[in-house]
Amino acid sequence: MLNKNAKLSPNVGAEKTEEIPIRNGYGEGLLIAGEKDQNVVVLCADLTESTRSEAFSKKYPERFFELGVAEQNMATIAAGLGVSGKVPFISSYATFSPGRNWEQIRTTISYNDANVKIAGHHAGLVTGPDGATHQAVEDIATMRVMANMKVVVPCDAIEARKATVAAAEIKGPVYIRFAREKSPVVTTDETPFEIGKAEVFYQTAKPQAAIIACGLLLHNALQAAKELEKEKINVLVINNHTIKPIDEKKITEVAKKCGAVVTVEEHQINGGLGGAVAEVLAKNYPTPMEFVGMRGVFGESGGAKELIEKYGMGVKDIREAVKRVIKKKPASAE
Amino acid sequence: MEPLTDEKVKSLKETANKIRESVIEMLVEAGSGHSAGPLGMADVFTAFYFHILNHDPKNPGWPERDRLVLSNGHICPVQYATLAYAGYFGMEELKTLRKINSHLQGHPHRGSLPGIETTSGPLGSGLSQAIGMSLAARLDKKKYRIYALLSDGEHEEGNLWEAVMFAGKNKLSNLTALIDRNNIQIDGFTEDIMPLEPLKEKYEAFGWHVLEINGHSFEQIIDAVNEAKVIHEKPTVIIAHTIPGKGVSFMENDYLWHGKPPTKEEAIKALKELRTLGGKIISEHE
Numbered sequence: 001m002l003n004k005n006a007k008l009s010p011n012v013g014a015e016k017t018e019e020i021p022i023r024n025g026y027g028e029g030l031l032i033a034g035e036k037d038q039n040v041v042v043l044c045a046d047l048t049e050s051t052r053s054e055a056f057s058k059k060y061p062e063r064f065f066e067l068g069v070a071e072q073n074m075a076t077i078a079a080g081l082g083v084s085g086k087v088p089f090i091s092s093y094a095t096f097s098p099g100r101n102w103e104q105i106r107t108t109i110s111y112n113d114a115n116v117k118i119a120g121h122h123a124g125l126v127t128g129p130d131g132a133t134h135q136a137v138e139d140i141a142t143m144r145v146m147a148n149m150k151v152v153v154p155c156d157a158i159e160a161r162k163a164t165v166a167a168a169e170i171k172g173p174v175y176i177r178f179a180r181e182k183s184p185v186v187t188t189d190e191t192p193f194e195i196g197k198a199e200v201f202y203q204t205a206k207p208q209a210a211i212i213a214c215g216l217l218l219h220n221a222l223q224a225a226k227e228l229e230k231e232k233i234n235v236l237v238i239n240n241h242t243i244k245p246i247d248e249k250k251i252t253e254v255a256k257k258c259g260a261v262v263t264v265e266e267h268q269i270n271g272g273l274g275g276a277v278a279e280v281l282a283k284n285y286p287t288p289m290e291f292v293g294m295r296g297v298f299g300e301s302g303g304a305k306e307l308i309e310k311y312g313m314g315v316k317d318i319r320e321a322v323k324r325v326i327k328k329k330p331a332s333a334e
Numbered sequence: 335m336e337p338l339t340d341e342k343v344k345s346l347k348e349t350a351n352k353i354r355e356s357v358i359e360m361l362v363e364a365g366s367g368h369s370a371g372p373l374g375m376a377d378v379f380t381a382f383y384f385h386i387l388n389h390d391p392k393n394p395g396w397p398e399r400d401r402l403v404l405s406n407g408h409i410c411p412v413q414y415a416t417l418a419y420a421g422y423f424g425m426e427e428l429k430t431l432r433k434i435n436s437h438l439q440g441h442p443h444r445g446s447l448p449g450i451e452t453t454s455g456p457l458g459s460g461l462s463q464a465i466g467m468s469l470a471a472r473l474d475k476k477k478y479r480i481y482a483l484l485s486d487g488e489h490e491e492g493n494l495w496e497a498v499m500f501a502g503k504n505k506l507s508n509l510t511a512l513i514d515r516n517n518i519q520i521d522g523f524t525e526d527i528m529p530l531e532p533l534k535e536k537y538e539a540f541g542w543h544v545l546e547i548n549g550h551s552f553e554q555i556i557d558a559v560n561e562a563k564v565i566h567e568k569p570t571v572i573i574a575h576t577i578p579g580k581g582v583s584f585m586e587n588d589y590l591w592h593g594k595p596p597t598k599e600e601a602i603k604a605l606k607e608l609r610t611l612g613g614k615i616i617s618e619h620e
Contacts, residue, residue: 041473065469073496076459080403080466083444083452086473088466104459104493112444112453 001229002222003200006239007190012219013226019182022216023121025157026178027052029164030089034060040168041081043067044091045074050180051091051121071097075104075116082114087168093127094120094136098143098175109173110148117167118143123177124215124266125294125311126304135299136177141271143175144244150174151243152195153265153273155218156186159241162193170195179266181304183216186239198247200254202237204229208329209322210236210254213264214243214273217292217313221264224318235322243276251280255287260325262290264318266308269293288328290321335386338556342385346552349419350380351608354581356415356428358604361595364432367440370578370591371485372412374516374549378574379416381555382481391421394448400478401467403452405460406485406514407441408593414438414447422449458491460484461511465501468509479563482511487519490528501569502541510562511542511571514549516578518589533573542571549574581608 002008011017034040034056041063044053048066057064067074071092078088090097098105098118109116120143123136144151152167152174154160160178167174174195192199201218202211202225213221218239225237236254240247255261261281263274269291281287292313299307308314336342357372382402383389389399404413411431418425423437430436437447441455452463464482471478488494501509515533517524524530537544543565547554555574562570578592579585582604585596596604 041469062473067496067500070496070500072459072493073462073500076462076493076497077466077469077500079452079459080463080468081470082466083463084467084470086466086470103456104462107453107456108459108463 001203003203006192006199006201007188008201009185009188012184012186012222017184019184020157021180021182022154022157022160023052023178023180025154025160026119026121026164026176027055029161030056031059032161032165033168034063037087037168039085040087040089041065042089042091043074043078045069045071045097047092047121051119053091071101072104075101076108078116079108079112079114082109082116083112087115087117089117089119091119091121093134094123094139094177095134098139099136102142106146110146113148113172115171116173118173118175119178120175121178122180124179125299125307126179126181126183126216126266128181128304128307129301131301132298137267137294137299139177140243140265140267140273141275144271144276148173150195150245153177153214153241153243155215155239155241156183158185158187158189158191159193163195163241166193166195177215179216184219186219186222196242196245196247198238198240198242198250200236201239202235204234204236207234207236207258208326209260209262210238210258211262211264211318211322212238212240212251212254212273212277214240215266217264217266220308220313220315221318223315224322227315228319228322233322233326240273240277243273246276246280248280248284251277252284255281255285260288260329262292262318262321262325264292264313266313267293269295288325290325292318292321335556335560338385338553343552346380346384349384350376351581351611353380353412353415353419355605355608356418357411358582358596358601358608360411360415360428360431362598362601363429365595366432367411367595368408368593369585369595370518370588371406371409371514371516373582373585374576374578374580375409375412375483375514376580377550377552378483378512378514378555378576379412381552383416383420385556386559388478391417391449394422398476398478401451401464401480403460403464403467403480403482404442405454405482406457406488407454410442413442417447417449423447457485457488458493461494461497461501464509464511465497465506468506471508480509482509484511484513486513486515486517486524486530489530498537498540498542505541505567506569507566509569510559511569513571513573514576515573516576518578518592520593522589537571541568543568544571544573546573546575549576550580583607
């Protein structure tokens, strides 16, 4: 059942779930951060409306900078602002930023330790009809590997708002990943959120496996947990929104408790959340794992839900991964 | 900025020569690094740190300081030597260039050494960072000025032209760029590798005020920077024509000296030239 302490939305698992694009949370978060701190500035590379930077640009026009289609310039100008007392947020699609401007982010933001927040929009497969050129499924890996960089993947619009506000308050570079399509609202204003802290969203007595998820697939993970419970398979679901610094303590703890782990992410299974969890467990508590995510291929055009199903990240795929991982547990553990 | 007297010019020339000597000593000690660019830019660096910049070497984080952003980080030996002479840190540090546990990284790193405003080395991104500083100054209504030192070869990078466009559009008049127009890069002469000319017209087309000077004339460097200060409607770029390897005859204008250090023998020869000003004076020390 849903963890009461997580104060999740009563809609979770209901027939009709409220759906809002995760990126909306960025727009709301910018307004809050901008009001709290007048040093917050926003830069955008010709995608003001679709990255939800528009409301900020209208409310604070003097603190908004339109770069045109120039993501490298956006990152490097932000670096200059970031070392001059400003708190710049750079907004574009994740395939372009942090895709095209990766080296600029590495040298002038990360190594420079400039106080820049990178908002990667339209991330993951659910960018849908735009096709694989616009579906960033590598960004968690390419950002996570960078020294000084923090990486946050909110699971819904509310968490996205909280992550945006929190990023402005942290000193140093942060990457936040946002999705385009409408997706189920899982959390509420009261749900605990702290960068670096994973939360249990679904709990059962004597769980046989833990599903560790991030981003909008968290909803599928919760759905899968519910269905598995009906089949008498008990799991935990962890919302692991912060990929870096990862909540090593919580992940190790749930691995010890469950003895098997499935990671779920809308990203290549190499180098993303799955990789990060595997690193923690290989070091602290080697545990059988299964990985739900993109399996080394590019996506294609299509509807969001169709793509998730076709590329093996649907509720059924998660359920099957849980069953597989339980079979991998040493006999003594079951 | 104080007025430029003949005496000051003389003292700047002496300082630049000492900085060149340090550059040679540092490079031979390091055993790797770039020779031509640092020697070519010694006069520009001297003019900035000993005459132009409003700065305080004892308080490198002073918020009101002018910012100098070095974009082509590979010429950092000249910046390091200049910073040491200006009093940012002890001269004894210079010989640690490129060695383990040194503050003097092979390419400059902000945070490792006082006086370094940005991390650089990968080319083409210094002007944008200077633009970020310029925007911050504008937002905060600060009077400090931002100087970006660029190389000519790095104009092959797309990021740089994105920055040129942006600064022109936004009329960033508190920003002055200076291009080390020495015509060489690692693989050869810039005009053979990828022609840049007409560089002046290109910048003008992007909405910049353009000045062309002799980058070894202190009067011209300082005059140009003063002119840039009174251009209120545009950013200014100073195309400073320099001689790569300036001061060491066998390095001058030879692109093969772009990316290598002198051997011990070559360094002795170079230092002898520098210490006698090319045979014009008797050396005070060998």
